[in-house]
Amino acid sequence: MNLHKEIYIPKPSPHDPDNLGHFGSLENGQVGFGGRFVPETLMPALEKLRLDYEAVRFDKEFWAEVDHYYKNYVGRPSSLYFAENLSKELDAKIYLKREDLNHTGAHKINHTVAQAILAKRLGKKKVIAETGAGQHGVATATVAALFGLECEIFMGAKDAARQELNVFRMKLLGAKVHAVESGSKTLKDAMNEAIRHWVTNARDTYYIIGTVAGPHPYPMMIRDIQSIIGWEAKQQLNAVEGCLPDKVIACIGGGSNALGIFNHFLEDESVECIGIEAGGLGLDSKHGCSLAKGSPGVLHGQLSYILQDEDGQVQEAHSISAGLDYPGIGPEHSFLKDEGIAKYDYITDDEALDAFVWLSQAEGIIPAFESSHAIAYLKKMKPDEIKGKTILINLSGRGDKDMIQAKDILKDQFA
Known part of the structure; x- marks a missing residue:
């Protein structure tokens, strides 16, 4: 099958939310994960966005335009790489879906291109975004430059310091970057400020959310767009192996790269989809494991698993990775966890560095x-979980952005 000739168009999912954005229902009879928990002034803008997105969701003309930029600007389809040396070491077949090879270095460019095209169709002149690791901010600034849109990026001051190269890239691309000094000065606080800005500027501004979180329709819309990853990978792996993978693995912050590669495998009972949260310093210390240690609550316009204390106050997350340093999770992941459809685990900072x-x-x-x-x-x-298995991993981004941080942390090892 020639992926260069086919146009990716999302397909309806058995896990689609209802019209109000709820995934499933909670055991106590409350509404399901997701929804819209935002100021009343944003409700008309969100409902209009829902209707506008549904009008193009399965529209071949819209996705043909997106496809043009994917193939000629982003560099899709991204390659599926057989990691021969890892495979020999582990006695398994390890494949990497190389989203790190995309223009701007991560999967984030997928949804910024599609959302920028939608924003232009809606007559918006400005775009805003929140960012943690900076990859979504860079991708948003990139498409803003490409399509002639004004751009403002909100980034926690802590993240801005550890991702200074990405801050410069955003500014070079013409974006205005706001370093957010409130709260933990990370992704959570950047998203707070972005939402506040959008409340008063929704008429001419499109908010390019960077993950499968936030108020409906964003979780569904970003999942739809990012599902090109799994759509490609499924066909690529079938072409070289003639089979489905045994396991599909992806890291999780908000969860867009994970749902992007999971979505086309969730209906395959032989495939185990595994999402990896940020274990930070350990589950008994500082971490970003909303699914492992959190409970249902409301954050950033959605009901999902979040890290919170007994009084419902959001707790500070921690990860060596700015992109996973978030105290919440996309609502569909919460649904998949509770339904046992996908498996979730965690990796600590030290394990990730290794x-x-x-x-x-x-x-x-x-x-x-x-x-x-x-x-x-x-x-x-465990060895019996991996030996002889075919394992697909979403390599969602490249390490260029982490070089300064890595150089400092690993300076003794590479002195």
Whole structure:
């Protein structure tokens, strides 16, 4: 099958939310995960966005335009790489879906291109975005430059310091970057500020959310767009192996790269989809494991698993990776966890760092700290879980952005 000739168009999912954005229902009879928990002034804008997106969701003309930029600007389809050295070491077949090879270095460009095209169709002149690791901010600034849109990016001051190269890239691309000093100065606070800005500027501004989180229709819309990853990977793996993978693994912050590769495998009972949260310093210390240690609550316009105390106050998350340093999770992941449809586990900072070095030296591929969490899970699995298996990993981003941070952390190891 020639992926260069086919146009990716999302398909309805058995896990689609209802018209109000709810995935399933909670055991206590409350509404399902997701929904819209936002100021009343944003409700008309969100409802209009829902209707506008549904009008193009399965429209071949819209996706043909997106496809043009995917193939000629982003560099899709991204390659499926057989990691021969890892495979020999682990006695398995390890395949990497190389989203790190996309223009701007991560999967984020997929949904920024599609959303920018939608924003132009809606007559918007400005776009805003929140960002943690900076990859979504760079991707948003990139498409804003491409399509002639004004652009403002909100980024936690802590993240801006550890991702200074991406901050410069955003500014070079013409974006205005706001370093958010409130709260934990990370992704959560950046998203808070972006939503506040959007409340008063929704008429001429499109909010390009960077993950499968936020108020409906964003979780569904971003999942639809990112599902091109799994759509390609499924066909690519079938072409070289003639089979489905035994396991599909991806890291999870908000969860877009994970749902992007999971979505076309969730109906295949023989495939185990595994999402990897940020274990940080450990589950008894500081971490970003909303699914492992959180409980249902409301954050950033959605009902999902979040890290919160007994009084419902959101707790600070921690991860070596700015992109996973978030106290919440996309609502569909919460649904998939509760229904047992996907499996979720975690990797600590130290394990991710080890995998960062491991993949670099084993395959000559330097992964992002985020993707290193997914790679690290190969070593966490028991031998009988991996031996002889075909395993697909979403390498969601490259490590260029983490070089300054990695150089400081690993300076003694590479003195």
